[in-house]
Amino acid sequence: MGLGLIEGDTMIISNDQVQNVLKVYGKRIRSEGVAGKQDVVKPFARQDKLQISGAGRIKQKAIQAAKEAPDVRQDRVEYLKEAISSGTYEISDYGVAEKMLYRSLVDKLL
Numbered sequence: 719m720g721l722g723l724i725e726g727d728t729m730i731i732s733n734d735q736v737q738n739v740l741k742v743y744g745k746r747i748r749s750e751g752v753a754g755k756q757d758v759v760k761p762f763a764r765q766d767k768l769q770i771s772g773a774g775r776i777k778q779k780a781i782q783a784a785k786e787a788p789d790v791r792q793d794r795v796e797y798l799k800e801a802i803s804s805g806t807y808e809i810s811d812y813g814v815a816e817k818m819l820y821r822s823l824v825d826k827l828l
Contacts, residue, residue, distance in 0.1 A: 770778070801807035 798807065
């Protein structure tokens with residue numbers, strides 16, 4: 719595979735590309751011996767930096783909010799209990815079937 723695919727501003731690097739780089743790096747170290755290994759490693763000794771885009775920050779906040787949200791929405795539970803006990807809770811057969819089919823399709827795709 720040639721260059722990584724570019725998606726927006728993000729370059730996607732395949733596993734094959736990483737393996738090829740590691741093979742070349744390994745061959746260079748073996749051919750240059752121990753002294754060459756030290757020279758090869760020096761350029762890579764600098765500290766890595768991480769920059770997160772605005773969209774990435776928003777995604778992180780959304781994931782964090784979902785993790786912190788309660789598993790049970792008590793207000794929704796109380797509303798449904800009241801509606802069921804008072805006989806005002808109505809549900810569409812069509813709506814239930816539609817959601818079941820949708821969920822089934824999504825589960826198959828994932």
